[in-house]
Amino acid sequence: MLVLRSGLTRALAARTLAPQVCSSFATGPRQYDGTFYEFRTYCLKPSTMNEFMENLKKNIHLRTAHSELVGFWSVEFGGRMNKLFHIWQYDNFAHRTEVRKALAKDKEWQEQFIIPNWVLVDKQELDITYLVPWCKLEKPPKEGVYELATFQMKPGGPALWGDPFKRAVNAHVNLGYSKLVGVFHTEYGALNRGTVLW
Template sequence: CVKQKHLSRGSYRQSEQACWLLTEIPKPSAHLATGPQQEQRTFYEFRTYSIRPDQNSAFLKLTNEKIHLRTAHSQLIGCWTVEYGGLNKFFHIWQYVSDSYSQRAAVRAAVAQDPSWISEYISKALPLLTAQDNEVLYLVPWSRLKQGGVFELVTFQMRPGGPAVWGGAFQAAMSAHDAPGYGKLLGAFHSEFGLLNRVHALWWFESADHRAECRHRAHTDARVVAAVRNSVAHLDSQRNQLMFPCPFSPMK
């Protein structure tokens, strides 16, 4: 288990080494950490773009053709379009590994000075968008990845207090779904910047019908119901989005 340490409000970070791709399913023994930043200092930026409804196809075509200009600067984990739970949304995840936030700052500076990126993509993409949003998050130590199928992003807005208060109950609820096979938990991320006490859980399913079947079976499992009931006591709101990977997404 992660050794818990007291931190000031809003300063909850992982204290274990996070591994993006694990070869085996880890035992669910670690709570969401509240200690110092993880040893490898890997963090992820979630970016969500809202596309003008009449420009969705144009934006995706342009991004497909020019995304290589951006991935030349840093690692793209995956990108998806939202099918249910929010139309005309483009969601993508970027990974940064550094001793601080200096790598991201350097990447952003380099991108801003890249004439090809500016002239061939940004200048053409921005008029197609209505809004942009981003968050910085850390991957919890009991997460893993799988590729293929469809993806569900579940966003939980937990009550104030941080993982020291709700981390154990949240992990138990996730594990109750993941361990019996009611979906595959690819990654769970807790917020560092953006709305605090927010957790994103990224799930994998073979298809939308497979997801519906898993949800139905989970709702009849007494262990899942009990674990969710305990976690809900710490929950303010929840949002689910079913997403399809883009053809150019590294994660499919």
């Protein structure tokens, strides 16, 4: 089982006093862009993690037959416990729409995973993210300890904060502290966020 360490670090992030801004659907030109990554988080009811994970191990092949799974982690430190975090890769929004339709019609996936596991889920969250322009996705190993650091940025996206953030991330990489998997920015969901997966 993969372990994800989650934390919010303020040292590198430019903070604002404005309330959190969210976008829940695609209406602009970005919806036609290429590859994006869906950050999906399940908050499970207490003491249901083992049951959920056993069912997942038996049935994840049914889900990955439809689209690419970058990684699946459980939260060990920071934030709410009983949390699972996974990243799905899509070619574009049309691809995601096709996958979601196919999953809804996949009786084996629905009966073996969704129906028995849905009662175990207390809450789910979803963000659509893109890699920042200067970062390529490195495929994570199957097992290990990971850190997911989220930074609340000033509005404007990577065009505004990208260069200083890149220097800070590269300084960390160059010191050899950990291996970088990817640097993402949120397009739909909780906006003005930069996320680094180590």
